[in-house]
Amino acid sequence: MGCQHLRTVWASAVAALAAAATTGAAPLPADPLSQVESLPLPPAPHWVWVNDFAFSHMANGKAMLVDGDSGRFLGELDTGFGAVRIVLSTDGALIYSPETYFSRGTRGTRTDVVTIYDAARLAPVGEIEIPPKRSSNMPMIANAVLTDDGRFLLIYNFNPAQSISVVDTRARTFIGEIDTPGCALAFPTGARAFFSLCADGALLKVRLDDSGRGVAHERTAPLFEVQTNPVTEKAVRRGDTWYFVSYDGTIYSVIIGRDGADLTAGPHWSLTSDSERAQQWRPGGLQQLAVHAGLNRLYAIMHRGGPETHKDPGREVWVYDLDRHARVQKIPMQHDSGSILVSRDAKPLLFSIFIESNILDVYDAASGRHLRTVPDIGTTPTIMVGP
Amino acid sequence: MNRLDKLAEASVRSVARRTSRRSLLASLGALLVGGAAVPLLPIARGAEPPAKGAARNGGADDKAAAKAAALQDPQSCEYWRHCAIDGYLCGCCGGSQHSCPPGTEMSAVTWVGTCHNPVDGLDYVVSYNDCCGKSTCGRCLCNRNERDTPIYIPFQSNDYNWCSGSSKGNVAYHCSTARIVGQAR
Numbered sequence: 111m112g113c114q115h116l117r118t119v120w121a122s123a124v125a126a127l128a129a130a131a132t133t134g135a136a137p138l139p140a141d142p143l144s145q146v147e148s149l150p151l152p153p154a155p156h157w158v159w160v161n162d163f164a165f166s167h168m169a170n171g172k173a174m175l176v177d178g179d180s181g182r183f184l185g186e187l188d189t190g191f192g193a194v195r196i197v198l199s200t201d202g203a204l205i206y207s208p209e210t211y212f213s214r215g216t217r218g219t220r221t222d223v224v225t226i227y228d229a230a231r232l233a234p235v236g237e238i239e240i241p242p243k244r245s246s247n248m249p250m251i252a253n254a255v256l257t258d259d260g261r262f263l264l265i266y267n268f269n270p271a272q273s274i275s276v277v278d279t280r281a282r283t284f285i286g287e288i289d290t291p292g293c294a295l296a297f298p299t300g301a302r303a304f305f306s307l308c309a310d311g312a313l314l315k316v317r318l319d320d321s322g323r324g325v326a327h328e329r330t331a332p333l334f335e336v337q338t339n340p341v342t343e344k345a346v347r348r349g350d351t352w353y354f355v356s357y358d359g360t361i362y363s364v365i366i367g368r369d370g371a372d373l374t375a376g377p378h379w380s381l382t383s384d385s386e387r388a389q390q391w392r393p394g395g396l397q398q399l400a401v402h403a404g405l406n407r408l409y410a411i412m413h414r415g416g417p418e419t420h421k422d423p424g425r426e427v428w429v430y431d432l433d434r435h436a437r438v439q440k441i442p443m444q445h446d447s448g449s450i451l452v453s454r455d456a457k458p459l460l461f462s463i464f465i466e467s468n469i470l471d472v473y474d475a476a477s478g479r480h481l482r483t484v485p486d487i488g489t490t491p492t493i494m495v496g497p
Numbered sequence: 498m499n500r501l502d503k504l505a506e507a508s509v510r511s512v513a514r515r516t517s518r519r520s521l522l523a524s525l526g527a528l529l530v531g532g533a534a535v536p537l538l539p540i541a542r543g544a545e546p547p548a549k550g551a552a553r554n555g556g557a558d559d560k561a562a563a564k565a566a567a568l569q570d571p572q573s574c575e576y577w578r579h580c581a582i583d584g585y586l587c588g589c590c591g592g593s594q595h596s597c598p599p600g601t602e603m604s605a606v607t608w609v610g611t612c613h614n615p616v617d618g619l620d621y622v623v624s625y626n627d628c629c630g631k632s633t634c635g636r637c638l639c640n641r642n643e644r645d646t647p648i649y650i651p652f653q654s655n656d657y658n659w660c661s662g663s664s665k666g667n668v669a670y671h672c673s674t675a676r677i678v679g680q681a682r
Contacts, residue, residue: 166635168656192658192668201670216632216669246658247648269661270606294649307649330607336650343647419643 130283140410148230149184152202155455157184159465160470161249161495168192169216172488173207175232178459178472181484189225191216194249195201195493198229199279200260202497205229206279207255208244210266224263224277235484240275240284243267245294248396249492250343252295258370259301262322266295274306275324288324290314295343296469297352300370304404307343313364317371326371329404334362342420344402346408348432351376353408355399357420359392361408361435379435381410381428390414394422397449397493398470400459402475406432409460409475411447423448427478441478444471452493463491480493506657566586568615574639576675578623581610581643584673587628589637595676597628602667603674604629607659608627608652610644611681620681634672 132153156178162249164171166220171193175184187196190209197206205227213219222244224235245253245268254265263277267287274296276285293306295316311332319325334341341354342364350366363376382391395412400409400465414425423446429439441460448464454474460475468486468491569577571594572586578594579586591598612623646653660668662675 166633192670210668212667212669217630217667220667243661245648246670248656248663250648267649268651269656270657272651277538294651307647309650340647340650343649418645419647421640421642440609 143491146231147185149232151230153229154179155211155453157497158451158453158461158470159196159198159489159495160491161189161193161493162490163193163249163465163490163492165465165490167489169212173205173280173492174353174488176470176484176487178453178461178481179214181472181482183484187232189226192246194245194247194253196227196252197256197263197493198495198497200204200256203229204235204279206254206256206263206277208240208263210242210244210246224265226279226282230305234252234358236282238284240265240277240283241267243269243271243273244275245269246324250295251397251493251495252297252343252345255296255298255304257298257301257304257318261301262318264296264298264304266340272306274316274324275302276318276324276456278322286324288316288327290316295350295392297345299352299366299373303370304371305364308332309336311340315371315373317369318444328371330373333364338419344396344398346399348401348403348408353399353432355381355393355410356418357392358387359410359412377435379428380438381412381437381472390416392417392419394415394420394424394448395448396421397451400450400460401432402452405455405458405476407438407452407475408432409450409452411443411450422446423466427460427462429478438460440480441473444480444483445469447471449491449493451495451496453496461494461496463487463494465492467491507627526602532619543621567652571675574637574641576673577614577616578612578621578642578677579639581608581623581645582668582673582675583624583640583642583645583655584625584627584638585634585640586637587672587674589633590628590634590672592628592672592674593634596632597674598631598672600631601628601671602630603627604659604661606652608654609668609678610653618674622678622681624676624678625655625659626676628671628674630667630669631671633670636672 132462137191150454160174162172169191173187173196189207207225208427216446220242222240222242228235245266265275267273268351272290285313290306293308296304298304305313305315311334313330315328339356341356345352345354352364362378365374365376394413398411408430411424412426412428425443427441446460446464447462451461453459458471462471470487474482567573571588597603606627610623648654648656658670660670
C-alpha cells in the first residue's frame with residue numbers, strides 16, 4: 111500500500127467522522143455474510159420466465175425470471191445443452207426442466223434428465239433420468255408439457271425416431287416411452303390424453319392409463335393441408351380449444367371433446383382481410399401467438415412478407431375476439447417481436463422478446479401501452495412461460 | 498437501381514433477421530451478413546415487397562458484381578446452395594460447403610432443400626448435413642427458409658439440430674454444410 115493511498119484512506123475516515131459528527135447518525139452496521147435471496151410463493155402473476163437458447167454457446171442454456179411490474183431480474187436456472195423450456199408445476203412450487211449434459215462439456219457420454227427445482231430457492235431438489243434422446247430443436251412450447259392434472263410430464267424425443275417420454279412428477283420416476291412414428295411434439299387434451307402433429311396433417315391421439323403408460327393410439331384423418339400452407343407448431347390453447355395458425359394467417363381450431371380423446375376440427379378463419387393478404391400481411395416468429403382466456407383474446411405477431419417469412423419478427427401485434435373472429439386492436443411494438451406471452455390475470459401484461467436481441471419489452475395487454483424495456487436478458491432469448 | 502436490386506437490399510435485413518433454429522444477434526448479423534458482402538435475393542423470393550427504408554440508388558454496377566460473386570461464394574449466405582440453410586456455414590469454420598471442420602463428425606441424416614443454380618440453370622437437391630461434436634462455431638450464421646416446413650415434417654425442417662442423428666448420439670452442433678445430392682427432377 112503506497113503513501114498516497116494511505117493518505118486517501120485517512121482523508122476518507124476523517125471525512126466520515128466529520129459527517130457523523132455533523133449529522134449525529136450512527137455508522138452503518140456490517141452486512142451479514144452468506145445472505146441469499148429466496149422468492150415468495152406462489153409466483154406473482156406478472157412474473158415471466160424467458161428461455162435463453164444460448165445459441166453461440168449451447169452447452170449452458172438458461173431460464174431467466176423477470177418481474178414484469180418492476181422490470182427486476184429475479185434469478186435464473188442453468189438448464190444445460192440446447193435448453194428448450196422449463197415447465198412450472200400446477201401449484202407453482204416446483205419447476206421441471208428437461209436438460210441434456212455431456213460428461214466432457216460438449217463431448218463424452220450424453221445424459222438427459224428432468225431436473226426438479228424448488229421455485230422459491232431456484233435450486234435443484236431432485237433429478238429424474240430420461241432416455242438420452244430429447245429432441246434438440248428451436249425451442250417450442252410443445253417440446254415439454256404437463257397433462258391437465260399436472261401429474262405426467264410429456265417430453266418430445268427425436269433421434270430421428272419420434273416418441274414421447276413420460277415422467278411421473280408425483281412419484282418422480284420415468285414411466286416409459288410412447289412411440290409416435292411420423293408425428294411430433296405433445297399437445298395435452300386432458301388429464302390422461304394428448305395428441306401429436308403428424309407429417310400428413312393428421313393428429314395422433316394418445317390416451318394414458320393412471321400409471322402414465324400409453325394405452326390407446328388413434329390417428330385422425332388429415333385435418334391440415336401441409337404442402338403449400340402448413341400450420342405451424344406454435345399453437346395456443348384456451349379451455350377446450352387448441353388454436354393453430356398457418357403460414358398465411360389462417361386460424362385452425364381443434365376442439366377437445368369428452369375425456370380429451372375426442373378431437374374435432376372447429377371453424378377456421380383468417381387473421382387478415384383480402385386487402386391485407388394482398389399486402390402480404392402474415393404472422394411470424396418463434397412464439398407468434400398468445401391467448402388470454404378471461405378476455406377471450408388471441409394475439410398474433412404480424413409483419414409483411416412472402417411465405418418463407420413465417421419465422422420473421424413483426425412490429426405489430428394484432429388482437430382478436432375469439433368468439434367473433436374479429437380484430438379488435440393493433441398494438442405497435444417498440445422493437446422487433448418474435449415471441450409474445452400474455453399473463454393470465456385480470457389485468458394482463460403482454461411480454462415480447464426477439465432472439466436477435468436481448469431485451470424484454472413489457473406492455474399493458476389491454477391498452478397496448480408500452481410500460482418498460484428490460485435490458486440484458488441473456489444472449490438469444492427464444493420463448494417464454496408464465497405462472 | 499432496378500427492381501431486383503431494391504429487393505436484394507430488402508433481403509439484407511430479412512435474411513439477417515430470420516427467427517429460426519440458428520439465428521444471430523442483430524449486431525453480429527449486421528457485421529457478418531451486411532458487412533461481408535452485398536446479399537442477393539434468392540430467385541424464389543422475387544415476389545417479396547421491398548422493405549421500408551431499402552436503399553434507393555448508387556453503385557448499381559458494383560452491387561450487381563457483388564451479387565454475382567456472392568451467389569458463387571460458399572462463405573456467403575447468398576450462395577445459391579444456401580436457399581434453405583439454417584446455421585453457421587462450415588466453410589467459415591474450417592470445413593467447406595461439403596466437408597466438416599477437423600475433429601467434428603458429419604450427421605448422417607438431415608434436412609434437404611431444392612435450390613436453383615443460376616450458372617447452369619438447373620435445380621438441385623441440397624442436403625444440409627450438420628457437423629457435430631464441438632461447441633457452436635459462431636461464424637457466418639445464415640438462415641433462409643425457402644420451402645422450410647414445421648418440425649412435424651422433419652426432413653424439410655431447418656429447426657432441428659440434426660446432430661441428434663449422429664452415430665454417437667451426440668447433439669453438440671458446430672456448423673452446417675450444403676451438399677449437392679443430385680439434380681432435382
